[in-house]
Amino acid sequence: MPHPSVLVVTSCTGEKCAKPENQLTLADFKDPEHLQRREAELAEFLCTAGKMYTGMQHLRLMEGVQLLRQALGQDAVDVAILSAGYGLIEENWAIAPYEVTFNNMRVNEVDDWARSLDLHSTFEKAITPYNLIFLLLGENYLRSLTLPVETRPDQTLVFLASNSSTRFIRTLAAKTFILPLSNTDAKRYRYGLVGLKGFLFKRFAEAVCKDAELLKTVYEEPTVFQKVIDQQETQLELTLGLSIPSAKKASKQVIKPQTEDYLAIPPCPPAPNVHLGMQYYIPEWDDRVDPNYGFLTDTLTPGRDPYNDIYAHEIYPSPNYDGILVSKVVVDESKTKRARVEAAGGIHNFIRFPGQIMGDCGAFGYIKEEVPPYNTDEILEYYENLGFNYGVSIDHLIVGPFAQPGEREKRYEITLKNAEDFIKKHRELGYTFTPMGVAQGWNPESYANAVKEVIGMGYDYVALGGLARAQTKEIVPILKAISPHLKPNVRLHLFGVARIEAIPVFRHLGVTSFDSASPLRQAWLSGTKNYHTLSSKTFMAIRVPPTERGLKIKRALESGSVDLETFKRYEQEALDALRQFDVGTLDLETTLKTVLTYSKLIEEQENKTDSKKSIDLEPFYLEILKEKPWNSCKCLICQELGIETVIFRNNDRNRRRGFHNTYVFYKRFKALLEENLDQGSEQLSRLKHLSGVL
Numbered sequence: 001m002p003h004p005s006v007l008v009v010t011s012c013t014g015e016k017c018a019k020p021e022n023q024l025t026l027a028d029f030k031d032p033e034h035l036q037r038r039e040a041e042l043a044e045f046l047c048t049a050g051k052m053y054t055g056m057q058h059l060r061l062m063e064g065v066q067l068l069r070q071a072l073g074q075d076a077v078d079v080a081i082l083s084a085g086y087g088l089i090e091e092n093w094a095i096a097p098y099e100v101t102f103n104n105m106r107v108n109e110v111d112d113w114a115r116s117l118d119l120h121s122t123f124e125k126a127i128t129p130y131n132l133i134f135l136l137l138g139e140n141y142l143r144s145l146t147l148p149v150e151t152r153p154d155q156t157l158v159f160l161a162s163n164s165s166t167r168f169i170r171t172l173a174a175k176t177f178i179l180p181l182s183n184t185d186a187k188r189y190r191y192g193l194v195g196l197k198g199f200l201f202k203r204f205a206e207a208v209c210k211d212a213e214l215l216k217t218v219y220e221e222p223t224v225f226q227k228v229i230d231q232q233e234t235q236l237e238l239t240l241g242l243s244i245p246s247a248k249k250a251s252k253q254v255i256k257p258q259t260e261d262y263l264a265i266p267p268c269p270p271a272p273n274v275h276l277g278m279q280y281y282i283p284e285w286d287d288r289v290d291p292n293y294g295f296l297t298d299t300l301t302p303g304r305d306p307y308n309d310i311y312a313h314e315i316y317p318s319p320n321y322d323g324i325l326v327s328k329v330v331v332d333e334s335k336t337k338r339a340r341v342e343a344a345g346g347i348h349n350f351i352r353f354p355g356q357i358m359g360d361c362g363a364f365g366y367i368k369e370e371v372p373p374y375n376t377d378e379i380l381e382y383y384e385n386l387g388f389n390y391g392v393s394i395d396h397l398i399v400g401p402f403a404q405p406g407e408r409e410k411r412y413e414i415t416l417k418n419a420e421d422f423i424k425k426h427r428e429l430g431y432t433f434t435p436m437g438v439a440q441g442w443n444p445e446s447y448a449n450a451v452k453e454v455i456g457m458g459y460d461y462v463a464l465g466g467l468a469r470a471q472t473k474e475i476v477p478i479l480k481a482i483s484p485h486l487k488p489n490v491r492l493h494l495f496g497v498a499r500i501e502a503i504p505v506f507r508h509l510g511v512t513s514f515d516s517a518s519p520l521r522q523a524w525l526s527g528t529k530n531y532h533t534l535s536s537k538t539f540m541a542i543r544v545p546p547t548e549r550g551l552k553i554k555r556a557l558e559s560g561s562v563d564l565e566t567f568k569r570y571e572q573e574a575l576d577a578l579r580q581f582d583v584g585t586l587d588l589e590t591t592l593k594t595v596l597t598y599s600k601l602i603e604e605q606e607n608k609t610d611s612k613k614s615i616d617l618e619p620f621y622l623e624i625l626k627e628k629p630w631n632s633c634k635c636l637i638c639q640e641l642g643i644e645t646v647i648f649r650n651n652d653r654n655r656r657r658g659f660h661n662t663y664v665f666y667k668r669f670k671a672l673l674e675e676n677l678d679q680g681s682e683q684l685s686r687l688k689h690l691s692g693v694l
């Protein structure tokens with residue numbers, strides 16, 4: 001045995017890379033079908049488990065894992081995460097952000113939920129192929145495994161566990177070593193108790209990098225683990241502080257003005273289709289508001305029909321997008337909705353938009369299915385009957401866990417086969433909408449091949465899927481590989497990607513349209529970047545939640561532990577203060593204090609049931625109140641509503657703020673296009689200053 005096969009099992013952490021308001025909760029996990037729908041809603045936040053968690057334990061652990069992989073190869077160690085929502089999952093599983101932890105469950109809740117997740121036997125199966133298994137689990141997580149499980153004498157288990165949780169570790173057939181950890185240990189290792197397990201694993205990994213034999217030694221004699229980490233000198237670049245980095249520090253980093261540098265255009269010739277220009281599509285997901293909403297009283301129009309609420313393009317004198325993308329999953333959301341779209345006489349009438357409408361199947365909605373749940377005949381009919389201008393062939397995403405060799409080829413073939421079928425039948429039956437063929441892939445070569453094939457089938461509009469979550473630096477090489485295959489008459493759509501800093505590059509490489517709802521949805525889903533401006537600077541919206549809305553507060557109210565009157569008074573005072581501040585009858589200091597008093601009250605209530613750290617709102621609020629960005633925005637919404645636009649409260653404010661963000665994005669996008677992008681670097685340096693002059 002060169003090295004023992006290593007598995008690390010670790011707890012999920014509350015801190016995640018995205019924390020959308022509508023993240024999954026325990027209730028969502030209880031019904032698989034419902035979960036699938038909710039995950040589709042959160043598609044833009046899907047991310048592999050390895051990257052989702054940003055808690056200290058996870059970050060330190062993954063740094064250690066990276067070290068081992070660099071030293072011993074990618075297969076040196078596997079990671080499994082014990083998620084209180086998803087159960088025991090592999091590192092490369094695609095998951096959505098959720099707010100579920102075993103930490104705040106009562107013991108019988110832990111036991112019940114662990115049983116529904118089948119943790120005991122999943123865990124038993126998961127560790128079978130490994131020789132050396134490290135467990136970095138908190139008390140209730142260890143409890144949830146209901147040890148003992150079946151192990152073998154040729155296995156070694158190393159537990160890093162708090163003193164009190166060691167009682168859940170039972171005698172096993174495998175060699176077992178327990179490293180019990182306490183506050184004293186945290187001091188001794190000069191690392192906070194939160195994250196200590198991950199930190200110690202990283203220490204061990206550092207030692208293994210110097211001496212690879214240590215893995216085998218610990219496998220044979222696990223008590224050596226403690227000796228190794230005690231001897232391993234503390235690395236100075238690590239967080240030596242005893243506490244986790246303060247929220248204040250984090251907020252300062254975010255707060256500094258973000259000036260985006262436009263990416264340099266690569267030294268390759270422009271794509272042959274560059275003269276076709278570039279268009280922005282917005283994906284539609286019932287983004288409507290009540291036109292007669294009462295902002296002072298927070299009341300909806302009595303007896304209104306939500307389908308008659310208005311879209312952004314019905315508010316602004318001209319739309320802030322060139323077209324709209326409507327996914328089939330959105331149309332089919334309910335029987336009523338589908339019926340209303342049909343009764344309206346098609347998609348244009350339903351969303352009251354005369355411009356270009358593109359239809360797709362919403363591949364994120366069925367990412368986990370083996371094959372897409374639609375067939376080409378019905379989809380062709382659907383696009384034609386509802387009057388779409390463009391219809392996208394049925395594709396299957398190749399991302400995250402579905403990009404593994406074996407699986408990815410299947411999905412690649414399905415996507416191409418569907419594209420071929422789609423255009424063939426489109427021709428035969430004489431449909432009138434413009435067909436778009438999808439190309440999926442997993443690296444520049446596979447994408448380029450797919451695009452070549454799709455163009456070969458006769459398409460003059462190709463769509464690239466699966467890149468919504470990819471980094472720009474991953475997308476650019478793909479576009480570079482595709483670019484030579486494009487033709488002067490072939491358009492290229494990029495699904496789910498809107499990055500202002502990359503637009504000149506994307507256009508140079510042949511992208512002629514893209515879609516994204518990210519500016520819109522950041523208004524309520526982003527933690528700190530809720531209000532966008534033309535200068536590219538972003539602000540956090542001021543949270544004044546309705547007292548009775550928050551679940552936790554509701555519970556507190558019901559149990560009588562909170563006085564409703566007090567809450568309501570503080571809430572009204574916060575709103576009044578902001579409105580007075582906006583018209584200049586209240587000073588900044590008092591306004592800030594009044595708003596924060598209410599926030600604190602809410603926060604205290606939330607912290608009672610949730611141990612997660614909340615960020616310090618003060619510097620964010622101070623900044624937005626000081627700069628009053630809504631005053632300098634010329635959009636209709638800001639002009640009409642003033643400070644209401646930046647108050648984080650109810651759909652009618654939050655979504656309007658999203659409309660404003662879309663307005664800002666589109667203005668910046670158009671300004672970029674008007675600059676002639678393809679005339680070399682001199683133009684490019686001007687682009688860099690463009691945000692300043694808008």
Ligand SMILES: [Zn+2]
Pocket residue numbers: 633634635636637638639660663
């Ligand atoms: Zn505005």
